[in-house]
Amino acid sequence: MRYISTLLALLLILMSATTTTAVLVKEAYEIPYQVSRADRIAIGTVTDIRPFYDHTIVTVEVDEWLRNPLPAKAITVRTECGTGVWTEDEASFAANETAILMLEDVDASKNRFRMVCGEAGKHPISDRDAILEELERSDRPQGISSGDSDDEIVRNPPPNPVEFILPATDRGLDMDGDGLFDYLIVEIGACTDEPGRYYLHGELYVPLGMLEENEETGMTGIDFHIIELAPAAVYLNESIQSFAINFEGGSIRNNEINGPYEVKVNINNETWGFGHAFDHTTDEYNYTQFEQPNLLLSGPVRSKPVAIGLARKKAQKLGIEVREVNHTEILIERSHEIWALDFVGEDFDERFVIHGEDDVEHWTMNGTMKGIPVNGIPATGTAGTVAIVVMVGALCSRKWRGR
Numbered sequence: 001m002r003y004i005s006t007l008l009a010l011l012l013i014l015m016s017a018t019t020t021t022a023v024l025v026k027e028a029y030e031i032p033y034q035v036s037r038a039d040r041i042a043i044g045t046v047t048d049i050r051p052f053y054d055h056t057i058v059t060v061e062v063d064e065w066l067r068n069p070l071p072a073k074a075i076t077v078r079t080e081c082g083t084g085v086w087t088e089d090e091a092s093f094a095a096n097e098t099a100i101l102m103l104e105d106v107d108a109s110k111n112r113f114r115m116v117c118g119e120a121g122k123h124p125i126s127d128r129d130a131i132l133e134e135l136e137r138s139d140r141p142q143g144i145s146s147g148d149s150d151d152e153i154v155r156n157p158p159p160n161p162v163e164f165i166l167p168a169t170d171r172g173l174d175m176d177g178d179g180l181f182d183y184l185i186v187e188i189g190a191c192t193d194e195p196g197r198y199y200l201h202g203e204l205y206v207p208l209g210m211l212e213e214n215e216e217t218g219m220t221g222i223d224f225h226i227i228e229l230a231p232a233a234v235y236l237n238e239s240i241q242s243f244a245i246n247f248e249g250g251s252i253r254n255n256e257i258n259g260p261y262e263v264k265v266n267i268n269n270e271t272w273g274f275g276h277a278f279d280h281t282t283d284e285y286n287y288t289q290f291e292q293p294n295l296l297l298s299g300p301v302r303s304k305p306v307a308i309g310l311a312r313k314k315a316q317k318l319g320i321e322v323r324e325v326n327h328t329e330i331l332i333e334r335s336h337e338i339w340a341l342d343f344v345g346e347d348f349d350e351r352f353v354i355h356g357e358d359d360v361e362h363w364t365m366n367g368t369m370k371g372i373p374v375n376g377i378p379a380t381g382t383a384g385t386v387a388i389v390v391m392v393g394a395l396c397s398r399k400w401r402g403r
Contacts, residue, residue: 028117028120029117029120031123031127031130031131031134032134032137032138033117034102034116034117034120034121035067035102035131035134035135035138036138037102037104037116037117038067038102038103038104038116038121039067039068039103039104039105039108039113040065040067040068040069040070040103040105040108040113041065041066041067041068041100041101041102041103041131041135042060042062042063042064042065042066042075042100042101042103043062043063043064043065043066043098043099043100043101043125043128044060044061044062044063044075044098044099044101045060045061045063045096045097045098046058046059046060046093046094046095046096046097046098047059047060047061047074047095047096047226048095048226048229049093049094049095050331051082051083052082052083053082053083053361053363054080054082055078055079055080055081055082056078056079056081056082056093057076057077057078058076058077058078058079058093059074059075059076059226059229060074060075060076060077060101061073061074061226062074062075063098066100066128066131066132066135067135070108070111070273070275071266071273071274071275071276072111072266072273072275073203073264073266073275073276074111074201074203074229074266075103075111075112075113076111076112076113077091077093077101077103077113077114077115078106078112078113078114079091079092079093079114079115079118083363083365087118089118089119089120090115090118090119091115091118091119091121091122092119093122098125099122099123099124099125100122100123100124100125100127100128100131101113101115101121101122101123102115102116102117102121102122102123103115103116103121104116108273109268109270109271109272109273110199110268110273111268111273158272159274160267160274160275160277161192161193161194161274162190162191162192162198162236162267162274162277163190163191163192164188164189164190164277164278165188165189165190165191165240166188166278167188167280168186168187168188168263168278168280169186169187169188170184170185170186170187170263170280170282170283171184171185171187172184172185172249172285172289172290173185173246175293175294175295176293176294176295178291180249180289180290180291181249181285181289181290181291182248182249182290182291182292182293182294182295183246183247183248183249183293183297184204184246184247184249184252184261184282184285184290185244185245185246185247186202186244186245186246186247186263186265186280186282187242187243187244188242188243188278188280189240189241189242190234190236190240190241190243191236191237191238191239191240191241192236192237192238193238195235195236195237195238196235196236196269196270197233197234197235197236197269197270198233198234198235198236198267198268198269199231199232199233199267199268199269199335200231200232200233200234200243200245200265200266200267200277201229201230201231201265201266201267201268202229202230202231202232202245202247202263202264202265203226203228203229203263203264203265204226204227204228204229204230204247204252204261204262204263205224205225205226205227205261205262205263205264206224206225206227206257206259206261206262207224207262208224208225224262225255225257227247227251227252227255227257227261228247228248228251228252229332230245230246230247230248230332231245231332231335231336232244232245232246232335233335245263245265246297246298248292248293248330248337249290249291249292249293250290250291250292250293250328250330251330252285252287252290253287253288253290253291253292255287256287257287258284258285258286258287259282259283259284259285259286259287260281260282260283260284260285261281261282261285262279262280262281262282263279263280263281263282264276264279265277265278265279265280292328292330293330296330296337296339297337298335298336298337299336299337299338299339300336300338300354300355300356300357301338301339301354301356301357302337304328304339307339307341307354308325308341310352310354310357310360311341311343311352311354311360311362313360314352314360314362315343315350315352315362318362320345320350320362321345321346322343322344322345322350323343323344323345324343324344325341325342325343325344326342326343326344326349327341327342327349328340328341328342331353333355338353338354338355339353339354340352340353340354341353341354342365345364348364348365349364349365350362350363350364350365351363351364351365
C-alpha cells in the first residue's frame with residue numbers, strides 16, 4: 001500500500017498544475033522555417049533570469065547580431081513559462097548559457113523580444129554557419145534592405161540627440177542614518193536640442209578578465225559579472241539638467257564583490273533606441289558598506305512597512321495565515337521599483353508582489369525551493385493525465401503480482 005499511496009500522490013500533484021499546450025509543426029524545427037519568421041537573430045549570453053507566475057523575463061547580453069542589428073548590448077526575452085504556468089515547447093534558459101536566438105519583436109525600441117518557435121528557436125553556437133548560409137539564401141539577406149522598410153528604420157536609428165556632460169559622479173546614499181548605503185547613485189548632466197522624455201538603462205558590473213577563444217568561431221571577449229540593472233526616466237531640453245541612476249544597495253551586498261564598479265548606460269526615447277550613452281568607473285567601495293533599503297527612491301509603494309501592511313491585508317482577504325517576512329526582493333517594473341515579499345506561511349512561503357496600493361499579486365511558494373510554487377511542477381494535459389493513470393495502474397498491478 002505504501003507504493004500505491006506514493007504513486008497516487010504523484011498523480012494528484014501533476015494533475016494540480018497549470019499547463020498551456022503549444023504544438024509546433026514539424027517544419028518549425030528546421031532552420032529555414034525559423035529564419036523566414038525571425039525579425040532578428042542574435043548570439044548572446046544569459047545574465048539574469050526573473051520568473052513570475054505566468055512568464056519569465058530573461059536578460060541576454062548580446063555578443064553578435066546576425067540579422068537586423070540593434071545598438072543595444074542587453075535585451076530581454078519573455079517566455080510563457082513561469083513559477084505557476086508551464087507551456088509545452090517554450091524555450092528554457094540557464095544562467096551564463098550562450099546560444100543563438102531566433103527573435104520576434106515585442107517592442108524593439110525597448111529591446112524586448114520573444115522566441116520564434118520556442119525551444120526550437122534556440123541554437124548552439126555550432127549552428128552559426130548554417131544559419132548564416134540560410135540568411136544568404138533568404139528573401140531578407142543580412143545587411144541588405146530596400147531603404148524604405150520598417151526593418152531599415154529600426155536598424156539605422158538617427159544619431160543620439162542627447163549630449164552628456166562628462167564626467168559622471170557617484171556616491172553612496174544612506175537614507176536611514178544607520179551608516180550603510182541604501183543606494184549607489186550615479187549622476188550626470190545632459191541636454192538635447194530635441195526636447196522630450198528619455199529613458200536610460202544602467203548596468204552595474206565588474207569585469208572578470210578575458211574569455212578563452214572559442215574554437216568554433218575564433219571569437220573572444222571580456223567576461224563580466226552583472227551586479228544590478230537600474231532604469232531612469234527624465235525630461236530633457238536645451239538646458240543642462242542633472243539626473244541620477246540609482247543602483248539598489250541590497251544587490252551589491254548580496255553579490256559580495258568590492259568596487260570600483262563599472263557602469264554602462266544605454267538610452268532611448270518613445271520612438272528610437274539610440275544604444276550606448278556613456279560609461280563610468282565608480283570610486284572604490286566595499287560591498288559591506290551597502291544594505292537593502294526600507295524606503296524606495298521610486299515606485300507606487302515606497303515604504304517597506306506600508307508594503308508589508310498591504311500584503312497582510314491581501315492575505316487576510318484571501319484567508320491565508322502569514323507570519324514574519326523572511327525574504328525581500330526589489331524588482332523593476334516599468335522604470336520603477338516594486339516590493340516582492342516572502343512571508344512564512346502555515347506550510348509554505350507566501351509571496352506577495354506589491355504593484356500598487358490596490359494591486360497586490362500573491363502565490364504560494366514551495367518551502368524547499370525558493371521561487372517555485374506548489375503548482376509550479378510541469379503539468380500535463382488530459383492525455384498526459386490518462387497516461388499517468390495507466391502508468392500508475394500498471395505499476396500497482398505489477399507490484400501486486402509480485403506479492
